[in-house]
Structures are given as C-alpha cells and as structure tokens.
Amino acid sequence: MKDTINCADAAANSSLPTPLLAFLHLLYSRGWPSSSSSSCVHTPSQLLRDFATRELNAFLWLSLVAVTALLLRRFFSIFRLWHKAKTIPGPPSPSFFGHCKLFSRQNSTFTDVLSECHQKCGPIVKLWLGPTKLLVSVTDPALIEEVLIKAEDKLPFTGKAFHLAFGQSSLFAPSFEKVQKRRELLANELNERLLKNEDPIPMKVADFITDKIEYIRTKGGIDSRLVSQHMAFTIMGVTFFGDGFLASPKAATYEELFMMIAKDAFFWASYNVTPFWRRGFWRYQRLCTMLKCLTQDILQHCRKGCKLFAHTNQDVRNESSNKEMKSAHGAQCCSDDVFQDYYFFRDLKDQQDGKEEPCGNIMRMMFHGCQTTSALITNVLTRLVMHLEIQDQVYSEINMVGRNPSKYEHEDVYRMPLLLATIYESARLLPTGPMLQRCSMKHDLNLATGVTIPAGAVLVVPVELVQKDGFSWGSDASDFNPYRFLSTGTKGSGSGEDVSIAGFSSFVLNDPNENAAFLPFGFGARACIGQKFIILLVASLLASLLKKYKIRINSDSDDDLNTTLTTNLLPHHPYSRILFVRRDQ
Numbered sequence: 001m002k003d004t005i006n007c008a009d010a011a012a013n014s015s016l017p018t019p020l021l022a023f024l025h026l027l028y029s030r031g032w033p034s035s036s037s038s039s040c041v042h043t044p045s046q047l048l049r050d051f052a053t054r055e056l057n058a059f060l061w062l063s064l065v066a067v068t069a070l071l072l073r074r075f076f077s078i079f080r081l082w083h084k085a086k087t088i089p090g091p092p093s094p095s096f097f098g099h100c101k102l103f104s105r106q107n108s109t110f111t112d113v114l115s116e117c118h119q120k121c122g123p124i125v126k127l128w129l130g131p132t133k134l135l136v137s138v139t140d141p142a143l144i145e146e147v148l149i150k151a152e153d154k155l156p157f158t159g160k161a162f163h164l165a166f167g168q169s170s171l172f173a174p175s176f177e178k179v180q181k182r183r184e185l186l187a188n189e190l191n192e193r194l195l196k197n198e199d200p201i202p203m204k205v206a207d208f209i210t211d212k213i214e215y216i217r218t219k220g221g222i223d224s225r226l227v228s229q230h231m232a233f234t235i236m237g238v239t240f241f242g243d244g245f246l247a248s249p250k251a252a253t254y255e256e257l258f259m260m261i262a263k264d265a266f267f268w269a270s271y272n273v274t275p276f277w278r279r280g281f282w283r284y285q286r287l288c289t290m291l292k293c294l295t296q297d298i299l300q301h302c303r304k305g306c307k308l309f310a311h312t313n314q315d316v317r318n319e320s321s322n323k324e325m326k327s328a329h330g331a332q333c334c335s336d337d338v339f340q341d342y343y344f345f346r347d348l349k350d351q352q353d354g355k356e357e358p359c360g361n362i363m364r365m366m367f368h369g370c371q372t373t374s375a376l377i378t379n380v381l382t383r384l385v386m387h388l389e390i391q392d393q394v395y396s397e398i399n400m401v402g403r404n405p406s407k408y409e410h411e412d413v414y415r416m417p418l419l420l421a422t423i424y425e426s427a428r429l430l431p432t433g434p435m436l437q438r439c440s441m442k443h444d445l446n447l448a449t450g451v452t453i454p455a456g457a458v459l460v461v462p463v464e465l466v467q468k469d470g471f472s473w474g475s476d477a478s479d480f481n482p483y484r485f486l487s488t489g490t491k492g493s494g495s496g497e498d499v500s501i502a503g504f505s506s507f508v509l510n511d512p513n514e515n516a517a518f519l520p521f522g523f524g525a526r527a528c529i530g531q532k533f534i535i536l537l538v539a540s541l542l543a544s545l546l547k548k549y550k551i552r553i554n555s556d557s558d559d560d561l562n563t564t565l566t567t568n569l570l571p572h573h574p575y576s577r578i579l580f581v582r583r584d585q
C-alpha cells in the first residue's frame with residue numbers, strides 16, 4: 001500500500017530528533033509494537049501517540065497501586081490502633097467521629113474529664129479524640145515512671161510551635177535522638193555554672209530587681225504576674241546573655257516581644273497546614289523575625305560591653321526601656337573575656353550545624369525559662385500572701401542565715417529548707433503545665449502490667465491530678481503545707497509547731513523527687529534539666545526580697561482575694577494584686 005510504510009523506515013524518513021530515532025529503531029528491532037512485526041503500518045505520530053498512551057497508562061497504574069498501598073497501610077494502622085486499644089479501659093467512643101460526650105459538658109476542663117475517667121476506669125485510661133487520635137492517660141506513679149522512661153519522643157506539635165517561632169534548631173524537637181546531645185551539653189553547662197559561681201544570683205541582679213520593684217512600688221499595688229515576669233526575664237536574660245543584659249536598652253522591648261509571641265505561638269502551631277493565607281499569621285511571623293534580629297542585637301551589645309549602651313535606636317526604644325536604662329545605670333558592664341564566661345551557648349555554638357537558626361537555642365531557652373519561671377514565682381508569691389504565718393516563718397529562717405541582705409550563696413540557700421519547701425509545695429499545687437506528654441510513633445509500648453500502648457497513641461500524665469492525689473500525698477493533699485517536704489530527726493514529716501519547739505535547724509529538706517508523684521519538672525529521658533539551677537536562683541532571689549519586704553494583699557482588692565479563695569479559683573487564676581511593704585519602714 002502506498003500510504004503505509006514500515007515503521008522503521010517511516011521513522012528514518014521523518015524529521016524526528018536523532019536520539020528518539022535511535023529509540024524507535026530499538027523498539028522496532030525488538031518487535032514493538034508486537035502485533036505488527038514486519039507489516040507495521042503506523043505513521044511516526046501514531047507511533048509516538050501509542051508510546052505516550054502506554055507510558056501514561058503505566059504511570060496511572062503505578063500511581064493507583066501506590067495510593068492503594070498507602071491507603072491500605074493507613075487503614076491497617078488505624079485498624080491496629082483500634083484493635084490494640086481494646087485492651088485499655090476507658091469510655092467507649094460513642095460516634096464514628098470519636099467525639100466523647102464528656103467534652104461537650106459546659107465549664108469542664110480537660111483535667112476534669114480525665115479525672116472523671118480515672119475515677120471510673122482506674123490508673124490507665126484511653127480516650128478517643130477522633131477515629132484516629134487515641135490518647136492514653138496514666139496516673140499511677142509507678143506506671144508514670146515506666147511510661148516516661150520508655151517513651152522518649154514528644155508530639156510533633158510541640159516542635160512545630162518552637163519551629164514556627166524561632167526557626168530550625170534541635171532543642172525541644174519532638175525526636176529524642178535529635179535533642180539528646182544538646183540536652184547533655186546544656187546540662188553540663190548548667191552544672192558547671194552552679195559549681196563555678198558561689199552565689200546563684202549575682203548581687204547586681206538582685207539589686208536590679210529590687211530597684212525595679214521600688215520603681216513599681218511607688219505606683220501602689222503590684223501586679224504579681226507582671227513583677228514575676230520581669231524577675232524571670234531578668235534572671236533568664238543574665239543567664240543566657242551575661243550581665244550586659246541588665247544594661248541593654250533593648251531588654252524591655254525584647255520582653256514585650258517575647259510575651260506577644262508567647263501568647264500566639266501555640267495557636268498558630270495548632271494548624272495542620274501552616275496558615276499562609278491568614279494575615280494574622282504573617283503579622284506573627286514579622287514579630288518572630290523582629291525577635292530574631294533583636295536577639296542578635298542584644299548578643300552583640302553584651303559582647304561589646306558598654307560600647308553599644310551609648311547607641312540609641314529610636315525604633316525599638318520606648319518609655320519603659322528608658323526607665324530600665326536608668327535603673328540599670330549602676331550595673332556593671334562586662335568585658336569580652338567576662339562575656340565569654342557568661343555566654344551560655346559558647347560550646348553549643350561550635351556544634352551548630354549549618355541548617356540551624358543562629359540564636360535559635362537561646363530563644364527557645366528564653367521562651368521556656370521565662371514562661372515557667374515567671375509562673376513559678378507568681379505562684380510562690382501568691383501562696384506567701386495567702387499564708388502569712390508561713391511567710392513569717394520563712395522570714396525568720398532567712399534572718400537566721402543572716403549576712404548580706406542582697407546576697408545569698410548556695411550554702412545559705414541550702415540552709416533555708418522552709419523556703420525551698422515553700423517553692424516545691426507551690427509547684428506541687430499548681431504546676432506550670434497541666435500535662436506531660438509523650439508518644440512513640442514507631443513502636444508499641446509494652447508495660448510491666450501487661451498493657452500494650454499502641455504506636456501512634458498520645459501518652460499524657462495529668463500532673464495536676466497526680467500531684468493532688470490523696471493516695472500519694474495524704475489526706476491534706478489539696479492543702480498548702482510546705483512541711484510535708486521537711487522532716488525532723490525524730491519523726492517523719494515536720495509541722496509548723498515543731499518550729500517553735502526545736503527551731504529551724506532541726507529541719508531537713510527531703511528530696512522531693514523521691515516521691516514519684518512529684519512532677520512539676522517532668523521525669524525520665526525528657527525531664528527538665530534546669531530544675532536544680534532554677535530552684536536555687538528563685539530561692540536566692542526570694543530570700544533577698546523577703547529580707548527587705550513583707551508581701552501583702554493590696555487592701556483595695558481584698559474582695560477579689562476572698563472570691564478567689566472561696567471559689568477555689570486559685571489553681572487557674574493565681575492572685576494578682578499584691579503590695580511589697582518595706583520592712584525598715
């Protein structure tokens with residue numbers, strides 16, 4: 001036939017590119033298309049179309065197989081989760097969507113829901129938060145220890161909040177493997193710092209904070225949350241940036257920016273897909289960028305000592321920073337050598353890989369340290385205001401240790417067991433976070449009791465419940481009683497009466513971590529590494545303050561306090577208006 005030609009010839013006569021020609025020749029020589037052999041009558045374009053169709057079909061088939069395999073895998077893992085979860089007690093999931101009726105009740109918090117479930121089902125319960133989201137809560141101290149040791153990873157959500165705000169870095173990442181090295185380095189650095197410095201809080205820091213309190217005091221009642229925030233920020237700033245932080249004109253702006261970011265960090269991280277389409281998100285990202293620049297600036301400032309102090313930047317200065325500058329005027333600035341001594345991440349910096357955000361770890365530690373320390377100080381101040389008898393006893397104890405009113409060394413702080421016990425007891429009654437969370441994405445967790453927690457389940461320890469459990473803490477578990485952490489030579493735990501009989505010297509502080517139900521700093525592989533460090537710092541700071549001031553309720557808002565006390569709101573809203581009354585007045 002005239003208009004039909006042999007495939008190979010047709011290809012040869014056409015204007016197709018040489019590599020394609022060679023490819024078609026190859027196909028033809030191998031008998032493709034199979035049906036035609038020597039009597040092939042395809043035109044070159046038909047040949048190409050056939051080829052493209054076959055390729056497309058093959059691609060579609062492969063995609064279908066891959067998607068089906070993925071879906072089957074997902075289906076299998078959900079089925080496995082449901083099947084394995086059967087052995088864990090807990091309320092049934094009433095709907096296909098897994099919604100638990102317990103959550104729809106008004107005014108009940110998540111902790112209330114868990115408390116109810118534990119009362120009904122025992123120390124380990126499951127809760128379905130959706131058809132694929134299984135939460136397992138544990139309240140038995142022995143089980144908690146086992147779970148927190150065995151499960152080392154955290155939920156991806158935790159890392160996401162830090163990542164969105166402070167860029168890529170390894171501290172506080174979900175995977176234990178990623179954080180392990182950094183944790184060790186940081187823990188060594190903190191221990192070294194404790195060994196090297198005799199006084200946990202340098203005198204100039206205590207004086208700086210006292211100046212600040214004096215300044216706010218002239219205005220009347222103090223918001224305990226605000227003053228605690230300033231204290232926490234100053235302690236953390238000096239810890240991570242060195243003494244130069246006290247003189248930094250940008251410190252006040254830095255604090256403000258941190259607080260704004262802290263308010264929204266977990267909200268933006270709660271989106272499964274990063275919400276690029278929300279304008280608020282971009283505003284938040286701009287704040288984060290400003291924070292990163294400011295962190296670098298402050299580091300530079302501290303490195304240069306006083307050189308930057310004279311430099312003014314109208315964009316970032318505001319009225320409060322002016323005041324801060326005035327009160328910081330007396331603070332010494334550090335030289336480069338001293339700065340090297342203080343620069344917390346000097347060792348960690350060398351190990352930083354190229355992908356990590358510069359200063360990412362400092363920002364993470366400032367964020368965590370400021371939030372938790374500020375909450376702890378507010379909590380202790382509130383307890384001292386509510387329990388004036390304990391405040392008086394703590395004051396007597398501080399007086400007995402005596403010495404310089406602004407400066408307490410480690411030794412001195414260890415001789416103040418009641419003050420330390422007051423801090424521990426405050427942290428017990430109101431932990432900074434209501435839950436500890438872990439997960440194991442790859443492997444099931446087999447507990448000694450025979451229960452298996454399937455891979456992918458979220459594990460939580462409701463710290464608030466555990467730390468107020470009568471079984472672990474006795475019949476007065478809900479009361480504020482720092483003496484539970486003290487013992488006298490003759491009997492177990494002490495009491496206020498023992499003070500008048502035997503004096504403070506007869507008290508010994510028990511290690512609170514001996515009680516597996518004491519968890520304000522977590523436990524296990526991911527436990528807080530700052531516990532010892534921060535307790536010493538906060539105790540030393542409070543000793544300096546209590547030596548100078550009585551802390552009292554602001555009489556204008558007595559009614560608020562009474563309401564707080566009588567309605568048991570304290571656990572969720574620590575009392576906020578207090579007065580610092582000078583003892584020498």
Ligand code: HEM
Binds near residue numbers: 186368369433521526
């Ligand atoms: C009152 C102050 C603080 C409280 C109440 C607190 C509490 C906590 C808690 C509950 C955890 C999680 C533990 C767990 O899941 O088992 C944690 C982790 C951590 N904390 Fe603190 N913390 C405080 C201060 C600090 C300070 C001052 C530092 C460092 C200087 C620090 C460094 C860390 C680190 C590095 C982690 C581990 C992060 C990880 O492995 O992902 N903390 N903290």
